[in-house]
Amino acid sequence: HLIKVIFLYRNIVLNNPGKRNALSLSMLKSLHQDILHNIDSTDLRVIIISAEGPVFSSGHDLKELTEREGTKQHMDIFKTCSEVMTLLPKLPVPVIAKVNGLATAAGCQLVASCDIAVASEKSRFATPGVNVGLFCSTPAVAIGRSLPRKVALEILFTGEPMTAQDALLHGLISRVVPEDQLEGETLRIAHKICESSRAVLALGKATFYKQMEQDIGTAYQIASQVMVDNLALKDGQEGIEAFISKRKPNWFHS
Amino acid sequence: HLIKVIFLYRNIVLNNPGKRNALSLSMLKSLHQDILHNIDSTDLRVIIISAEGPVFSSGHDLKELTEREGTKQHMDIFKTCSEVMTLLPKLPVPVIAKVNGLATAAGCQLVASCDIAVASEKSRFATPGVNVGLFCSTPAVAIGRSLPRKVALEILFTGEPMTAQDALLHGLISRVVPEDQLEGETLRIAHKICESSRAVLALGKATFYKQMEQDIGTAYQIASQVMVDNLALKDGQEGIEAFISKRKPNWFHS
Amino acid sequence: HLIKVIFLYRNIVLNNPGKRNALSLSMLKSLHQDILHNIDSTDLRVIIISAEGPVFSSGHDLKELTEREGTKQHMDIFKTCSEVMTLLPKLPVPVIAKVNGLATAAGCQLVASCDIAVASEKSRFATPGVNVGLFCSTPAVAIGRSLPRKVALEILFTGEPMTAQDALLHGLISRVVPEDQLEGETLRIAHKICESSRAVLALGKATFYKQMEQDIGTAYQIASQVMVDNLALKDGQEGIEAFISKRKPNWFHS
Numbered sequence: 195h196l197i198k199v200i201f202l203y204r205n206i207v208l209n210n211p212g213k214r215n216a217l218s219l220s221m222l223k224s225l226h227q228d229i230l231h232n233i234d235s236t237d238l239r240v241i242i243i244s245a246e247g248p249v250f251s252s253g254h255d256l257k258e259l260t261e262r263e264g265t266k267q268h269m270d271i272f273k274t275c276s277e278v279m280t281l282l283p284k285l286p287v288p289v290i291a292k293v294n295g296l297a298t299a300a301g302c303q304l305v306a307s308c309d310i311a312v313a314s315e316k317s318r319f320a321t322p323g324v325n326v327g328l329f330c331s332t333p334a335v336a337i338g339r340s341l342p343r344k345v346a347l348e349i350l351f352t353g354e355p356m357t358a359q360d361a362l363l364h365g366l367i368s369r370v371v372p373e374d375q376l377e378g379e380t381l382r383i384a385h386k387i388c389e390s391s392r393a394v395l396a397l398g399k400a401t402f403y404k405q406m407e408q409d410i411g412t413a414y415q416i417a418s419q420v421m422v423d424n425l426a427l428k429d430g431q432e433g434i435e436a437f438i439s440k441r442k443p444n445w446f447h448s
Numbered sequence: 449h450l451i452k453v454i455f456l457y458r459n460i461v462l463n464n465p466g467k468r469n470a471l472s473l474s475m476l477k478s479l480h481q482d483i484l485h486n487i488d489s490t491d492l493r494v495i496i497i498s499a500e501g502p503v504f505s506s507g508h509d510l511k512e513l514t515e516r517e518g519t520k521q522h523m524d525i526f527k528t529c530s531e532v533m534t535l536l537p538k539l540p541v542p543v544i545a546k547v548n549g550l551a552t553a554a555g556c557q558l559v560a561s562c563d564i565a566v567a568s569e570k571s572r573f574a575t576p577g578v579n580v581g582l583f584c585s586t587p588a589v590a591i592g593r594s595l596p597r598k599v600a601l602e603i604l605f606t607g608e609p610m611t612a613q614d615a616l617l618h619g620l621i622s623r624v625v626p627e628d629q630l631e632g633e634t635l636r637i638a639h640k641i642c643e644s645s646r647a648v649l650a651l652g653k654a655t656f657y658k659q660m661e662q663d664i665g666t667a668y669q670i671a672s673q674v675m676v677d678n679l680a681l682k683d684g685q686e687g688i689e690a691f692i693s694k695r696k697p698n699w700f701h702s
Numbered sequence: 703h704l705i706k707v708i709f710l711y712r713n714i715v716l717n718n719p720g721k722r723n724a725l726s727l728s729m730l731k732s733l734h735q736d737i738l739h740n741i742d743s744t745d746l747r748v749i750i751i752s753a754e755g756p757v758f759s760s761g762h763d764l765k766e767l768t769e770r771e772g773t774k775q776h777m778d779i780f781k782t783c784s785e786v787m788t789l790l791p792k793l794p795v796p797v798i799a800k801v802n803g804l805a806t807a808a809g810c811q812l813v814a815s816c817d818i819a820v821a822s823e824k825s826r827f828a829t830p831g832v833n834v835g836l837f838c839s840t841p842a843v844a845i846g847r848s849l850p851r852k853v854a855l856e857i858l859f860t861g862e863p864m865t866a867q868d869a870l871l872h873g874l875i876s877r878v879v880p881e882d883q884l885e886g887e888t889l890r891i892a893h894k895i896c897e898s899s900r901a902v903l904a905l906g907k908a909t910f911y912k913q914m915e916q917d918i919g920t921a922y923q924i925a926s927q928v929m930v931d932n933l934a935l936k937d938g939q940e941g942i943e944a945f946i947s948k949r950k951p952n953w954f955h956s
Contacts, residue, residue, distance in 0.1 A: 331906055332922065
């Protein structure tokens with residue numbers, strides 16, 4: 195069972211701890227590529243994004259944002275970053291951020307942009323751009339949609355870190371555990387997701403983000419049609435039949 | 449005093465505990481009818497929705513969602529369900545969900561769709577559609593608007609239940625009490641509502657939902673005009689006069 | 703150092719405790735004027751709104767809302783009030799509410815409309831308009847955007863007060879401290895804000911509110927362009943250079 199599961203989730207690890215896992219342009223491009231690699235394989239069911247070292251990610255590489263680098267490169271960096279962040283909700287599989295340390299600026303934005311976020315108790319979250327004269331305006335797109343407005347503005351204006359417990363309290367992350375349980379808890383959630391039909395999760399995830407940008411009447415119209423479409427999926431039929439026959443479903447993932 | 453109050457609130461009880469209060473098509477139609485019964489009577493001031501047995505509601509009746517039943521029936525079910533859910537915010541009186549047990553899928557959606565929700569400590573909330581190959585996409589319309597996005601997605605993707613305390617922490621419900629205080633606390637809130645003018649509450653409730661779907665500038669324009677209209681109501685004038693004369697108001701409910 | 707800071711933040715104090723700091727039309731006009739006074743001075747970096755006495759503010763002066771005063775005056779009051787509330791997010795400096803006591807109706811709306819809100823543990827928040835036949839529809843514009851919907855509706859329908867701890871839990875305020883630390887904690891946040899570039903904060907604040915009313919794709923387009931613009935600011939360049947040179951930045955506030 196465990197061997198099978200190994201093939202079902204993809205573990206993407208930010209692996210430049212010496213540079214605090216800065217989201218340099220090359221790191222962003224790697225991340226984009228690694229996320230999309232074989233994304234349509236039915237053997238891929240969930241993506242976990244984690245990091246090596248005590249810093250999950252410190253955000254953009256400030257050396258790439260000097261005057262000398264020029265406006266064109268700056269725009270390229272922010273465009274690439276926004277593409278990575280907005281790609282995550284569009285993926286056909288759930289994405290879990292597994293955070294064990296400090297996530298700041300675009301690093302905090304990356305956590306906020308995942309579907310689910312599990313963090314160890316020692317983790318911290320901050321948007322300290324004001325300290326270097328660069329307000330975290332792009333991180334604020336994701337963070338402002340994850341936290342109550344006042345809490346978001348306080349961390350944006352002061353640059354001060356928020357504890358994992360406060361991040362949970364305010365909705366930036368979905369779960370906090372002691373450090374020695376972080377791996378186990380993240381995999382528990384990943385395994386649970388792997389027990390479901392990939393096709394059903396893909397339809398559900400896409401619909402969730404789509405309807406959330408609509409008024410409630412339009413949202414219900416979209417979602418009601420999707421429920422009917424979901425039932426017409428092979429796995430929709432299999433699931434209901436298995437339930438009624440009191441047996442385990444055998445997913446086709448289609 | 450107590451006898452009078454009995455006529456002021458309507459207690460709608462989901463009463464098919466043997467079938468875990470499944471929201472079958474007939475149950476949904478009954479609910480719709482019971483909710484609208486004499487809805488314009490000034491003797492009705494608040495609706496309480498509760499349930500018999502250990503399950504508040506398990507959501508749709510999966511036997512009605514088999515392939516054999518056909519797409520037309522499926523669509524009828526989701527359409528009727530959405531009508532019930534979107535009816536609640538449109539009612540001229542507040543609706544309180546009183547939850548003592550498990551609320552799942554469309555049952556959880558029903559809780560999320562009420563104006564106020566009081567739950568006992570043992571209550572649990574879940575969207576386990578993924579387990580039967582049917583993602584809770586329609587429940588997600590209400591749940592995604594009640595919980596932080598990450599918390600909503602975690603329960604939608606895993607199907608795992610959330611405790612009453614976590615549901616309160618994240619905003620799905622507004623109050624948690626020990627089981628033996630559930631009745632008392634719900635009635636206390638209902639009685640408090642009955643002390644106010646029905647006309648004033650109706651105008652306020654309608655305006656709340658209307659302005660919340662607007663940008664803040666438009667929202668203030670709508671609400672400012674409503675404040676003036678509210679003051680022009682018989683009860684608006686009575687309330688201000690009573691306050692200034694330091695006496696209790698006598699509501700006309702108009 | 704302390705003497706310099708005195709000139710950097712503006713302390714606006716609601717100073718009519720005998721009338722529970724009611725937001726009368728004249729109080730609203732004073733507030734509007736005091737907020738805008740020299741607002742473009744680079745010596746102003748943060749505004750703190752606090753109050754004298756045990757009531758932060760009790761909201762509108764009901765004596766100005768009698769039938770005798772007439773519809774035109776009523777409309778003038780709500781229009782002026784909305785102007786003050788919507789002015790706060792448009793200001794080029796952060797606004798902190800410092801609350802030590804009861805904030806009700808439009809007083810609660812004022813707290814909800816600030817960028818940051820720090821409250822003492824004894825503070826309470828309520829929207830008791832229903833008690834006087836005037837539903838808090840304009841306060842609900844700000845409160846409905848600060849609290850989960852069910853929590854907002856429960857306090858709007860019942861008029862009952864919420865504790866500071868619950869207000870923090872649900873996102874109405876960003877920080878709660880014991881009464882004897884309220885001044886210190888508020889000034890600590892204000893001082894931290896004063897350490898940053900005024901121009902950077904102004905751009906960041908304006909962008910935050912602008913992008914939050916957009917869909918996420920448009921929000922990222924706006925914010926990415928702003929990041930480039932921010933880097934082109936004198937203080938954007940100074941901040942990055944100082945960081946790379948491992949020295950303290952010297953802000954120009956432009």
